[in-house]
Amino acid sequence: MRSHSKMGVRDRAEVTEAVFNVLRHLRLYRNLAESGSGAAARRLAILGLDATLPDDFLKPGLEAQEHAWLEHIRRIDRQAMPRAIRESLPDWLDEKLAALPDSDSLVAALNQPAPxxxxxxxxxxxxxxxxxxxxxxxxxxxxxxxxxxxxxxxxxxxxxxxxxxxxxxxxxxxxQDEGSQILVSLMAPKRGEMIIDFCAGAGGKTLLLGALMRSTGRLYAFDISQARLARAKPRFARSGLSNIVPVVIEPSTDQRVKRLRGKAQRVLVDAPCSGLGTLRRNPDLKWRQHPEALNEFQQLQQRILREASACVAPGGRLVYATCSLLPEENERQVEAFLQANADFELLDAPAIARDRCPGLDMQGPYLQLRPDLHGTDGFFAAVMQRRKS
Known part of the structure; x- marks a missing residue:
């Protein structure tokens, strides 16, 4: 688009929608495009535009053989294809999602554009x-x-x-996606407290935490990326909040983190993860992630959870969250942490969320949001409390 600066707003929107459609359905479209001829990229573009523009919109721009090919493609019964091809999933991800409840409904929702x-x-x-x-x-x-x-x-x-x-x-x-807003409700912040957003990123959850604290107390926004926190600073400035302290930290060795051991009433760990719960917004992720990366994320999550939990005061709250759907990044991480840290106990996350979000009907102890059930991105969260004794 930078190289076609004269494109109008409507043209840009239509091209963007078609490109995202191709990314969502890339495996299916590649399979369908095998029957055509000519440049493969053009066939993918035709399929993406055909799915997002009105019927016959493309007809004036197609060659006769392309039009005939597109009519043939439209008649193919896609339900007869294997799910991994029909829903455009890598085999490893299709296998992972198949283990989840109502996986067909979930996969179909992940392939729809998010509001x-x-x-x-x-x-x-x-x-x-x-x-x-x-x-x-x-x-x-x-x-x-x-x-x-x-x-x-x-x-x-x-x-x-x-x-x-x-x-x-x-x-x-x-x-901010509604799911992220619900996650913040699990923190239940109070005025005057010391709170840490341990992986603040661009600061979306930090901003809501600060507002719910009524700009009192001290809210640390930690992140290892100076660039991410730099992007958050204009948001902090617009918000009118004066209690946010952004801090770029060093992994594992930061002395400022160590000085806060046992002092924070609430700590949020929105952990780095595969991001597979956000495929509605980031369809390219399913082609960029791979099984080996999951092992790396799990090790990173364990380390961050261990470091962040050390900052929780006796009687304080620790919230672990991801935008993943996979148990190995979610429930299994929490179970392993609780087994290794007897001074923490698991609380009922949905019951806590209902204090602010009364319509949320879900069984605990974990908060598990899905696009097909709740209309949000896929999120997981667990609430743990450090025992006072």
Missing amino acids: LDIRVNPLKVTREEVMAGFLSGPAARFEPQATPYSPWGIRFKGRPSVSRWPQFEKGEIEV
């Missing part, structure tokens, strides 16, 4: 105030609706340019 969720800044404004402004202004055409679980979320149809809206520039709203 756009935003969150209000409760330090500055209420959701009702923001919704009233949206419904009476240009944003109304995107049909804003309150998210079903989070008390701070709003969901749009389409892809509005939220970053250009005055509410965004004033720090009243932020883009």
Whole structure:
């Protein structure tokens, strides 16, 4: 697009949607494209555009043999194909997801585009105030609706340019999936506490934590990446929060982390992971991840969880979360941690979440969100408490 700077907004949107469609269905489209001729990339583009544009939109731009090939492709019964091809999954990932409950429903949902969720800044404004402004202004055409679980979320149809809206520039709203908002509710932060967001990244969860603390106490935003925290600083500035302390830390050896041992009332570990719960937004991940990387993530998760847990004060809370769907990154990590750390006990995460998100009907002890069941990205979270004795 940089090399075609004269493309209009609508053209850019249509090309983007088609490219993401191809990424979602890459294995299927490659399989279908084997029957055609000519440049393989052109056949993939035809399939992506055909899936995202109105019927016969492409007809004037196709050669006669391409049109005949596309008509042939449309008649193929895709349900007769193996699921890994039909739903465009690498074999190893299809095998992993097949072990999960209702895996067909889950896989189909992961291949659908995600809606756009935003969150209000409760330090500055209420959701009702923001919704009233949206419904009476240009944003109304995107049909804003309150998210079903989070008390701070709003969901749009389409892809509005939220970053250009005055509410965004004033720090009243932020883009954040409803699942991430629900995860923050597990922390249940209180005014005046010392809280650590151990893997803060671009600061989305940090911002909501700070607002719920009413900008009191001290909120450390730790990350090993200076670039990620640098991207978060403009968001911190817009939010109006004054209690956030961003800190670039060294893995395993940071003295500032060691000085906080046993002092934080609440610690959030949004751990680095495979990210497979976010395939709706990042369909390229299923082609970039591989089984060997899972082993590396598991070792990293164990190390971070061990370091972060040392900062939890007696009686304090530790929340471990990922945007993965795989047990080896989720339940098994928590079970191994609890077995090695008898001073921590597991709490009922869904029961805690319902204090802020009363519509969330789920059995504990873990919080497990799925796109097919909850309309969010795939998330996992466990809440643990350090015993006082």
